[in-house]
Amino acid sequence: MKVIEAKNITKVYNADKVPVNALRGVSFSVDKGEFTAIVGPSGCGKSTLLNIVGGLDSPSEGEITIDGKDLSNLKENKLIDFRLNKIGFVFQSYNLIPVLTAKENISLIMELQGLSKKARDDRAMELLKAVGLEGKEHKKPSELSGGQQQRVAVARALASEPSFILADEPTANLDSVSTNNLLDIMAEMNREKGTTFIFSTHDQRVINKARRVIKLDDGLIVSDDNMVLNP
């Protein structure tokens, strides 16, 4: 089943001054259960593409369909709902809410979805366990390491049971031990639960773990390869 279909996406910034053609006609689709990296040099359009796929920004031209729904037809409040329920986001700077504990950060999205307190607590604890943070539920982000904060961010992204997770350079601020740890957790969730991950990265260690690598250069897809991985 296709979760994402992008058709001929273009993005022009500053269209009325000095235009920047960040994306120049990008088409691809992603099936359920993929573990896909978007790679390419700085400025090639990775973040722009992820923002458009996530409905955080709109394309200048082209069509983006998520779970069969054309995003351009959604009004702003419907789009917010759609993002909340369908897409999990992980950013390079973690973006956790500083005054909330790890458990509260994970629970918030489920509260917005209207889940009962018991259901939220159970699922938050289950997710904390899945990312190896059992016992840290009452810690605030400032009391956690970068790697632990990013694992909370992954748990938070999964809390709403989204169709897929978008991660924009999730390991950019992590040391190599935390990078490996986070990747192992993501890969395990992908293998065990079939969670679909799409992440952008510069990091060769992260690229090595991907099952599909889409390479962008200057706003265009220049290669799209399925990898043969060692078990």
Ligand SMILES: Nc1ncnc2c1ncn2[C@@H]1O[C@H](COP(=O)(O)OP(=O)(O)OP(=O)(O)O)[C@@H](O)[C@H]1O
């Ligand atoms: N809000 C904006 N206004 C104008 N130009 C922008 C804006 N955002 C991005 N750009 C330009 O669009 C191009 C693509 O940027 P984008 O951030 O998508 O690249 P990237 O591949 O994610 O880069 P990096 O790896 O450095 O994060 C770049 O030339 C960038 O300068």
